[in-house]
Amino acid sequence: MPYWISTTTCGFILSPSGAIADNMFQHSHRLRVLELSRCTFSFSSPPFLCCHSLRFLWLEHCEDLLARTSTADHHQRDAAKELDNSTMALWECFKSLWVLDLRYTHWGQILSAQMMDLMTQLRELNVMGAKNWDMSHLRGRLRNIRKLRVMKSTCCFNDHVLSEMESMELLDFSENNIIQGMTNLSGPARNNSIKTITIGGCDGLKVVTFRHCKELKNLFLKGSLGSLDKLELSGTRVKTLNLLGVEARSLPKQIILLGCEELRAILWPWSMTKKGLPKVLHIDTTSPSATAYRGEAPLVHPHVDLSLHQQKEDNFMGRWRICLTDARLLRFLGPVESF
Structure with a gap:
């Protein structure tokens, strides 16, 4: 709505253009939550810089004031240059942020390395509708992040972007187009917190x-996964592998579930086809430390850590191998048994 509350008069100011005045929040030093939708302001000097107590910032369909008079590419270069040459003390408000939510607001500079270094308290980051953003700067930062959602975006990552996010509990990575960098999405090596993952x-x-990732319980896969070669959840607490939302012909070519003691069900796409069937399916629910194999014949009781088992797994030439403590799980292989 093109109406703004004035902090000086406690009345209303009409702004038909949707542009926020530079002094709109000058008396709002104690403001904790700010949501701006379809607003226009200067991205190089946003009006909320004076809000040093800000905890929650939501920007949706916001537009840069300078973008109206210059091309997007030219403005992005100017914004980056201005940020490099200015003192970061002006951006103190980002040090107190707990939640940052960016939706269809083309401000890639807000996730630059410099800005990320300020957001030491950030617990939740949501990005939706980003276009050609370089998000590789997230690696090695956001150590306190609990929830990370990147959705419906075109962006550049790298393979180890999550490697040091050891406190993360929820990850949603859906409907993205990765234009450069990341082909491997993997969890932090020492993460005992992540419980829910959505990929599609x-x-x-x-x-x-x-x-x-020992506390991982919920994994939701959906949509087309046409380029996915391998899905591995070994050593997790996943109870149900839900593939109902995945296009039948785009299932992962390899599914590895070793040491998944709590696995109870595998839900396949409704219209399963032989062409879409995983070429490699390895399931072991016998113990937290998956059973060791030599060739195709399982040994009965020896237990080894997953790293040793993985070496044997890499050399294993078989297609399917299933070792269960509860035979009821076999019924969930029914949809693919005829193939």
């Missing part, structure tokens, strides 16, 4: 692995 319709992903 992400062009460019070839490997998804969350081995040793």
Whole structure:
């Protein structure tokens, strides 16, 4: 709505253009939550810089004031240059942020390395509708992040972007187009917090692995996963592998579930086809430390860590191998048994 509350008069100011005055929040030093929708302001000097107590910032369909008079590419270069040459003390408000939510607001500079270094308290980051953003700066930062959602975006990542996010509990990576960098989405090596992961319709992903994420219980796959070669969840607490929302012909070519003691069900797409069937399906629910194999014949009781088992797994030439403590799980292989 093109109406703004005036902090000086406690009345209303009409702004038909949707542009926010530079002094709109000059008396709002104690403001904690700010949501701006379809607003226009200067991205190089936003009006909320004076809000040093800001905890929650939501920007949706916002537009840069300078973008109206210059091309987008030219403005992005100017914004980056201005940020480099200015003192970062002006951006103190980002040090107190707990939640940052960006939706269809083309301000890639807000996730630059410099800005990320300020957001030491950030617990939740949501990005939707980003265009050609370089998000590789997230690696090695956001150590306190609990929830990370990147959706419906075109962006550049790298393979180890999550490697140091050891406190993350929720990850949603859906409907993204990865234009450069990341082909492997993997969880932090020492993460004992992540419980829920949603992945779907992400062009460019070839490997998804969350081995040793011991608290992982919920994994939701959806949409087209046409380029996904491997899905591995070994050593997790996943109870149901839900593939109902995945296009039948785009299932991962390899599904590895070793040491998944709590696995109870595998839900396949409704219209399963032989062409879409995983070429490699390895399931072991016998113990947290998956059973060791030599060739195709399982040994009965020896237990080894997953790293040793993985070496044997890499050399294993078989297609399907299933070792269960509860035979009821076999019924969930029914939809693919005829193939």
